[in-house]
Amino acid sequence: MNTPKLNVSGLVKKFGDLEVISNIGVTIGEGEFISIVGPSGCGKTTFLRIVAGLEESSGGEVRIDDTVVKGPGIDRGFVFQNDNLLPWRTVLDNALIGPEVSGGSDAAAKSRTMDLLKLVGLEGFEKYFPRQLSGGMRQRVNLARALAIDPKILLMDEPFAALDAQTREIMQTELIRIWEQGRKTVLFVTHQIDEAVFLSDRVLVFARRPGRIREIVEIDLPRPRNLSLKRTPEFAKYVDLIWGMIEEDVRHSVLVEKE
Ligand SMILES: Nc1ncnc2c1ncn2[C@@H]1O[C@H](COP(=O)(O)OP(=O)(O)OP(=O)(O)O)[C@@H](O)[C@H]1O
Ligand SMILES: [Mg+2]
Numbered sequence: 001m002n003t004p005k006l007n008v009s010g011l012v013k014k015f016g017d018l019e020v021i022s023n024i025g026v027t028i029g030e031g032e033f034i035s036i037v038g039p040s041g042c043g044k045t046t047f048l049r050i051v052a053g054l055e056e057s058s059g060g061e062v063r064i065d066d067t068v069v070k071g072p073g074i075d076r077g078f079v080f081q082n083d084n085l086l087p088w089r090t091v092l093d094n095a096l097i098g099p100e101v102s103g104g105s106d107a108a109a110k111s112r113t114m115d116l117l118k119l120v121g122l123e124g125f126e127k128y129f130p131r132q133l134s135g136g137m138r139q140r141v142n143l144a145r146a147l148a149i150d151p152k153i154l155l156m157d158e159p160f161a162a163l164d165a166q167t168r169e170i171m172q173t174e175l176i177r178i179w180e181q182g183r184k185t186v187l188f189v190t191h192q193i194d195e196a197v198f199l200s201d202r203v204l205v206f207a208r209r210p211g212r213i214r215e216i217v218e219i220d221l222p223r224p225r226n227l228s229l230k231r232t233p234e235f236a237k238y239v240d241l242i243w244g245m246i247e248e249d250v251r252h253s254v255l256v257e258k259e
Contacts (some may be wrong), residue, residue: 002029005185006051006153010060013046020046022210023060030152031183035196038206038214038246039253044189047211048155051187052078064153074102077146081158083138085130091117091141092126098149109148116144119178136167143175147182156188160195169227172198176225193246197221197238198230205242208249215245 006028013021020043028034036044049055051062053072062069064076077098085094092110095117099109117126120140130138139159146154160168172195179186190196196203200219207214219238221229229235 002031004028005030005032005064006187007063007066008051008060009063011047011050011057011062012059013043013050013055014058019210021050021057022212024211024213025060026204026213026216028185028187030185033179033186033188033199033201034204035188035190035200035202036204036206037190037193037196037242038211039208039249040191041253042206042208042249043211044206045157047206048078048157048187048189051153052076052155054078074098074149075151076153076155077149077151079139079142079146079154079156079159081161083130083135083142083162085138085141085145087130089129090126091122091128091130091133094130094141095144095148098145102149112150113144113148116147117141119147119181120144121174134167135163136171139163139171140174143178147178151184153185153187156186158189158191161191168192168195173227175199180224193239193242194230194235197235197242198225203242205245208253214249217242217245 004027009025011021011024024047038044046055050057051069053069092113095113096105096110099105099113114126117123120143122137122140122144125137160171163171176199188199197219203217203219204213205215205217206212221234
């Protein structure tokens with residue numbers, strides 16, 4: 001592993017009497033791409049929100065470069081499942097929200113954000129409004145917005161879940177391309193095991209509530225990766241392995257908890 005970037009130890013979260021996260025500990029290296037998979041309700045979003053500083057833990061701590069996280073900060077960018085673009089702002093102005101909030105929306109920030117829009121494939125759409133964009137394009141704006149504050153850590157909660165299968169695959173390759181250029185530390189939550197395997201250096205497999213890390217699977221597949229990797233037996237082996245780890249938990253969360 002590279003230099004440790006993010007260290008989580010003894011993390012516990014309770015909502016009232018409900019314990020949703022129980023003793024999570026993990027160290028993530030600088031520039032590592034980590035995915036989190038696990039059954040619905042196992043605390044993935046809660047975990048990400050605690051790392052983002054949007055939610056307080058009930059015990060344990062999250063450290064970034066040895067500093068304990070006490071709240072949100074510009075060292076972390078967040079991309080949610082549903083795009084939350086402001087409909088009355090253009091693509092560029094939406095992407096500039098981060099720099100604006102952190103007090104740096106000057107000409108330099110604007111020019112850097114224009115570059116980012118280019119990076120995510122939105123050159124020429126800077127003056128469009130969200131309603132004039134497809135779902136995939138809106139998610140690209142979201143990604144550019146998270147990158148605009150130049151965070152060291154990118155937290156992504158099912159960012160492609162609302163997209164159709166083809167767009168989703170394109171976004172996966174785009175995300176890898178962008179990550180290869182900047183090598184941020186990424187925490188990426190997904191329900192798609194193949195997406196997790198395709199993108200990641202390691203996959204954290206969460207167990208059902210209270211959320212814990214059941215296994216950590218190292219994905220030893222060569223980079224750079226492209227979509228043809230998904231058709232190889234090595235890839236399928238990882239997907240089967242991880243699915244085997246969570247199958248029973250998923251069955252339980254679908255059949256028992258949802259009754
Ligand atoms: N603000 C809150 N108040 C009370 N309970 C909450 C709150 N947020 C989450 N929970 C509970 O914590 C548990 C974990 O929720 P969380 O959203 O983290 O799960 P998840 O793994 O992201 O699920 P999904 O895969 O469906 O998105 C759930 O039982 C949920 O009801
Ligand atoms: Mg969630």
